[in-house]
Amino acid sequence: xxxxxxxxxxxxxxxxxxxxxxxxxxxxxxxxxxxxxxxxxxxxxxxxxxxxxxxxxxxxxxxxxxxxxxxxxxxxxxxxxxxxxxxxxxxxxxxxxxxxxxxxxxxxxxxxxxxxxxxxxxxxxxxxxxxxxxxxxxxxxxxxxxxxxxxxxxxxxxxxxxxxxxxxxxxxxxxxxxxxxxxxxxxxxxxxxxxxxxxxxxxxxxxxxxxxxxxxxxxxxxxxxxxxxxxxxxxxxxxxxxxxxxxxxxxxxxxxxxxxxxxxxxxxxxxxxxxxxxxxxxxxxxxxxxxxxxxxxxxxxxxxxxxxxxxxxxxxxxxxxxxxxxxxxxxxxxxxxxxxxxxxxxxxxxxxxxxxx
Amino acid sequence: xxxxxxxxxxxxxxxxxxxxxxxxxxxxxxxxxxxxxxxxxxxxxxxxxxxxxxxxxxxxxxxxxxxxxxxxxxxxxxxxxxxxxxxxxxxxxxxxxxxxxxxxxxxxxxxxxxxxxxxxxxxxxxxxxxxxxxxxxxxxxxxxxxxxxxxxxxxxxxxxxxxxxxxxxxxxxxxxxxxxxxxxxxxxxxxxxxxxxxxxxxxxxxxxxxxxxxxxxxxxxxxxxxxxxxxxxxxxxxxxxxxxxxxxxxxxxxxxxxxxxxxxxxxxxxxxxxxxxxxxxxxxxxxxxxxxxxxxxxxxxxxxxxxxxxxxxxxxxxxxxxxxxxxxxxxxxxxxxxxxxxxxxxxxxxxxxxxxxxxxxxxxxxxxxxxxxxxxxxxxxxxxxxxxxxxxxxxxxxxxxxxxxxxxxxxxxxxxxxxxxxxxxxxxxxxxxxxxxxxxxxxxxxxxxxxxxxxxxxxxxxxxxxxxxxxxxxxxxxxxxxxxxxxxxxxxxxxxxxxxxxxxxxxxxxxxxxxxxxxxxxxxxxxxxxxxxxxxxxxxxxxxxxxxxxxxxxxxxxxxxxxxxxxx
Numbered sequence: 001x002x003x004x005x006x007x008x009x010x011x012x013x014x015x016x017x018x019x020x021x022x023x024x025x026x027x028x029x030x031x032x033x034x035x036x037x038x039x040x041x042x043x044x045x046x047x048x049x050x051x052x053x054x055x056x057x058x059x060x061x062x063x064x065x066x067x068x069x070x071x072x073x074x075x076x077x078x079x080x081x082x083x084x085x086x087x088x089x090x091x092x093x094x095x096x097x098x099x100x101x102x103x104x105x106x107x108x109x110x111x112x113x114x115x116x117x118x119x120x121x122x123x124x125x126x127x128x129x130x131x132x133x134x135x136x137x138x139x140x141x142x143x144x145x146x147x148x149x150x151x152x153x154x155x156x157x158x159x160x161x162x163x164x165x166x167x168x169x170x171x172x173x174x175x176x177x178x179x180x181x182x183x184x185x186x187x188x189x190x191x192x193x194x195x196x197x198x199x200x201x202x203x204x205x206x207x208x209x210x211x212x213x214x215x216x217x218x219x220x221x222x223x224x225x226x227x228x229x230x231x232x233x234x235x236x237x238x239x240x241x242x243x244x245x246x247x248x249x250x251x252x253x254x255x256x257x258x259x260x261x262x263x264x265x266x267x268x269x270x271x272x273x274x275x276x277x278x279x280x281x282x283x284x285x286x287x288x289x290x291x292x293x294x295x296x297x298x299x300x301x302x303x304x305x306x307x308x309x310x311x312x313x314x315x316x317x318x319x320x321x322x323x324x325x326x327x328x329x330x331x332x333x334x335x336x337x338x339x340x341x342x343x344x345x346x347x348x349x350x351x352x353x354x355x356x357x
Numbered sequence: 358x359x360x361x362x363x364x365x366x367x368x369x370x371x372x373x374x375x376x377x378x379x380x381x382x383x384x385x386x387x388x389x390x391x392x393x394x395x396x397x398x399x400x401x402x403x404x405x406x407x408x409x410x411x412x413x414x415x416x417x418x419x420x421x422x423x424x425x426x427x428x429x430x431x432x433x434x435x436x437x438x439x440x441x442x443x444x445x446x447x448x449x450x451x452x453x454x455x456x457x458x459x460x461x462x463x464x465x466x467x468x469x470x471x472x473x474x475x476x477x478x479x480x481x482x483x484x485x486x487x488x489x490x491x492x493x494x495x496x497x498x499x500x501x502x503x504x505x506x507x508x509x510x511x512x513x514x515x516x517x518x519x520x521x522x523x524x525x526x527x528x529x530x531x532x533x534x535x536x537x538x539x540x541x542x543x544x545x546x547x548x549x550x551x552x553x554x555x556x557x558x559x560x561x562x563x564x565x566x567x568x569x570x571x572x573x574x575x576x577x578x579x580x581x582x583x584x585x586x587x588x589x590x591x592x593x594x595x596x597x598x599x600x601x602x603x604x605x606x607x608x609x610x611x612x613x614x615x616x617x618x619x620x621x622x623x624x625x626x627x628x629x630x631x632x633x634x635x636x637x638x639x640x641x642x643x644x645x646x647x648x649x650x651x652x653x654x655x656x657x658x659x660x661x662x663x664x665x666x667x668x669x670x671x672x673x674x675x676x677x678x679x680x681x682x683x684x685x686x687x688x689x690x691x692x693x694x695x696x697x698x699x700x701x702x703x704x705x706x707x708x709x710x711x712x713x714x715x716x717x718x719x720x721x722x723x724x725x726x727x728x729x730x731x732x733x734x735x736x737x738x739x740x741x742x743x744x745x746x747x748x749x750x751x752x753x754x755x756x757x758x759x760x761x762x763x764x765x766x767x768x769x770x771x772x773x774x775x776x777x778x779x780x781x782x783x784x785x786x787x788x789x790x791x792x793x794x795x796x797x798x799x800x801x802x803x804x805x806x807x808x809x810x811x812x813x814x815x816x817x818x819x820x821x822x823x824x825x826x827x828x829x830x831x832x833x834x835x836x837x838x839x840x841x842x843x844x845x846x847x848x849x850x851x852x853x854x855x856x857x858x859x860x861x862x863x864x865x866x867x868x869x870x871x872x873x874x875x876x877x878x879x880x881x882x883x884x885x886x887x888x889x890x891x892x893x894x895x896x897x898x899x900x901x902x903x904x905x906x907x908x909x910x911x912x913x914x915x916x917x918x919x920x921x922x923x924x925x
Contacts, residue, residue: 054823
């Protein structure tokens with residue numbers, strides 16, 4: 001539904017050139033909820049705005065809904081107003097001089113496809129109903145709360161019946177509780193309408209809960225794209241792994257099925273890893289603690305240095321052979337003290353070859 | 358057929374380029390005129406006009422007069438405007454909102470009307486004040502018809518501008534810097550001299566440069582007071598070269614002087630922006646809104662502050678206008694006395710050339726509506742390209758749109774007169790029509806329109822427009838349905854302001870008006886020049902009356918003035 005190939009964009013300013021996009025490739029299938037995740041300056045917003053037609057890339061190709069929208073080779077640039085996509089902006093961009101109804105109706109009366117008055121009324125009513133704002137149709141936009149503006153923005157984007165919906169950090173201006181509520185709403189609406197969504201965020205929880213697939217971006221490149229659990233469990237690089245939360249890194253030397261790390265020898269899930277320097281990543285929740293020695297591979301002895309109660313769980317600092325490991329465990333039992341056994345399941349380890357440089 | 362975006366965008370760019378090209382053209386014409394001469398052998402190009410200009414003592418006297426006039430005007434404007442700004446922004450003076458009201462009202466008083474009032478007050482022979490002085494010291498006189506006198510009158514008129522510009526500086530002063538001084542034991546006058554004033558200095562300097570630029574271009578006051586007494590400054594010099602009492606017009610000399618002053622005014626504008634930038638580097642203006650420290654005024658302080666402000670409001674604004682109205686009710690000018698009161702009559706009003714006056718009023722009314730509308734339409738096109746588009750060369754477009762602000766209006770008038778008379782004469786006979794005035798007024802005011810809309814557009818989140826764009830609304834519909842409604846307050850404010858400036862415009866009209874396209878200010882000035890002073894006063898009083906509804910509308914709709922980019 002959205003196809004991006006070798007897309008690049010460079011901003012040239014007084015302080016030098018910024019490579020916002022470096023030959024980015026992307027494929028979003030029909031009906032897919034696709035999230036672009038990355039820190040600010042990673043190029044995710046530039047990519048989204050390029051798909052919308054609000055930025056003109058320097059090179060590459062964009063296809064939206066099966067139609068070529070941009071091609072540097074063919075010198076083709078379809079302007080934003082011809083692409084027929086819906087978009088929700090970070091600021092919501094609710095027109096303050098119009099009512100809720102007029103906000104949703106304006107693209108239908110002034111836009112590419114202009115509808116008869118009766119159809120407009122029906123469409124607006126449907127769209128407002130979809131987001132639960134039908135009672136607010138007559139309300140002037142400045143009298144809406146942030147969450148209401150957000151929902152009107154969604155209704156407005158959906159009212160034009162787009163095949164593709166673009167969303168630029170739509171939740172970043174909402175407070176935490178409202179964010180969760182609107183997130184659920186967005187997901188439900190997207191599924192109901194089976195619209196293809198391209199969604200930009202810097203919040204990995206948001207990305208994980210919403211996405212069918214996520215592309216992690218940094219420095220104008222896509223580091224890895226895949227389903228949320230795939231990115232979490234099998235990150236392609238330490239950088240991607242770190243993006244999805246805390247992780248313990250252990251350096252070592254691989255020999256056959258075993259890696260000699262700074263805290264001791266660990267058996268790997270795969271036999272015969274190529275010998276050499278590698279880094280092993282273990283998530284805190286995969287560091288299993290017990291007072292009694294477990295019957296398994298990779299059980300080490302450690303000391304509890306600190307245990308922090310955070311509500312649903314404990315966060316432990318465990319010293320193992322002079323190195324501190326972060327561990328996370330359910331708080332349904334008493335906190336562990338003193339000497340504990342640390343089990344690192346080999347299936348839950350992420351292995352990376354250490355950069356030769 | 359529906360246009361796709363690049364086409365609509367190109368249309369908009371074309372609309373914006375028309376005034377820009379015209380401005381550049383009008384500014385190049387003096388250069389061309391100044392080096393070109395017709396001889397029997399055809400046109401020749403030489404620096405003859407410049408040699409003639411700079412070998413004539415009259416040119417130097419004019420330059421000298423202009424320098425004195427400018428300095429006195431700037432000094433006067435700052436000595437009233439800066440303390441007033443400090444009082445309003447940095448003291449606890451009660452009811453100081455009134456000061457703002459009167460000061461902005463002062464910006465609207467036509468300079469040539471005040472100048473007429475001052476002639477009635479300080480004319481060497483008939484002046485009211487001089488007559489009073491003469492009763493005490495017979496041989497003593499104040500001569501208003503001198504560069505110093507004219508500079509003083511001009512300065513009184515520019516004081517509101519100095520006030521508004523420096524008030525912004527005082528308002529944005531960071532109170533922590535003064536608090537730091539106070540904590541370290543520097544207080545009172547010493548804190549004012551060592552901290553407050555140096556911090557406000559870039560703002561005051563910028564205002565001073567700005568006012569010098571306006572003084573350099575000033576036409577109305579020197580025209581009303583100086584022309585009949587043969588005391589010339591730059592603008593009236595150009596006027597007399599084009600409208601000489603005897604002999605043929607000397608466009609070449611006028612153009613050469615124009616080029617010289619254009620260079621001067623250009624450098625001043627450059628300096629102005631440099632000082633402003635330096636001020637920003639000073640980090641005095643941070644954009645954060647502070648509540649500046651306010652100096653507590655005791656009872657004595659309040660008294661002195663109101664005294665000072667009242668003195669300015671009285672002599673700077675009320676006195677000349679009152680004198681004007683008083684004079685209009687007299688057959689010949691005399692001091693207020695019982696006998697004079699008995700002689701008051703409306704004979705001057707009955708004697709006004711009413712058909713002519715009505716013609717002028719009609720043309721002026723048409724110009725007010727048309728100029729404001731065209732300026733805002735063109736400015737929207739230019740400002741959108743400058744602020745919103747990423748078109749290459751948009752900053753050049755912005756600078757060109759600003760040029761009429763930096764260049765004296767009389768130079769525009771000179772170029773336009775030349776083009777209309779000698780270039781367009783045969784195929785577009787525009788000279789002597791109100792449309793020539795319309796075109797030049799519009800070009801002149803586009804600088805103000807674009808400054809205002811640049812600021813207003815920058816306040817509107819670009820996503821409001823992008824939302825419309827992504828959802829299929831084409832450029833012109835976005836402008837009409839989204840931007841214009843959002844900019845409505847700025848548009849209304851700007852429209853009224855431009856209309857009022859058009860109402861009082863005399864400088865450009867002086868070179869472009871003929872009996873067929875006369876404007877109201879030109880009728881009044883014409884009466885004045887013909888020597889019927891009291892009748893001119895009656896015309897002026899009528900001018901004030903006609904203006905009232907607009908001033909009222911302005912107060913009603915747009916109390917918030919756009920002082921940035923004003924040209925009084």
